[in-house]
């Protein structure tokens with residue numbers, strides 16, 4: 302038997318969603334089959350009425366958003382000691398094309414399997430599977446955010462996640478993100494193919510300094526165990542490209558979370 306899920310202070314939509322999710326589990330008797338639990342569709346979430354303060358209320362699978370002690374994003378303090386040994390290795394190369402999706406929360410570019418882009422985190426390889434954007438930035442440095450943030454999401458052979466975060470600051474002129482942000486589908490759940498080459502190396506600053514810490518997904522279900530690397534120096538995004546993203550997603554950032562007992566390392570070369 303699973304526990305019934307009860308929390309106060311739901312929006313009407315959330316109550317409807319929780320009722321649908323919780324009823325099968327809570328109305329079953331003692332003879333409920335254990336082998337085939339009812340399928341669980343994650344609750345709808347957003348950055349407004351069902352935003353970050355309420356994510357844990359929306360779905361029992363989102364509880365770690367509120368209760369976890371290794372949540373992301375965080376504020377990064379620039380005045381910490383540089384640690385040369387802890388640098389991750391970034392091995393990126395152009396890909397012929399990407400699939401660009403409006404997933405209802407952001408603009409996301411999916412890369413084909415075996416695309417050859419990877420990072421090495423403490424000698425473990427993680428392959429680049431997708432990248433996406435947030436506006437404004439999710440991580441802050443000394444309390445100050447930037448116009449947007451790019452997340453390059455990598456997965457290891459064992460299924461672990463490592464995310465490389467790049468802070469984006471709006472500037473005049475074009476940027477390496479024009480082909481992706483300019484083509485972003487306006488309709489939710491729409492997908493298009495962006496012909497490349499798309500070169501992730503162009504998305505990175507020349508300054509190699511990296512903040513590293515252990516965190517989580519910044520969207521529900523906020524799963525922990527994510528190895529985070531945030532590059533210290535922002536790169537430019539064209540103001541018009543940021544405006545175009547803002548038309549689709551006026552804001553798509555989770556606020557910074559408590560550091561608790563974690564340590565942030567600043568890795569430099």
Ligand SMILES: [Zn+2]
Nearest residue numbers: 433435452519
């Ligand atoms: Zn993200």
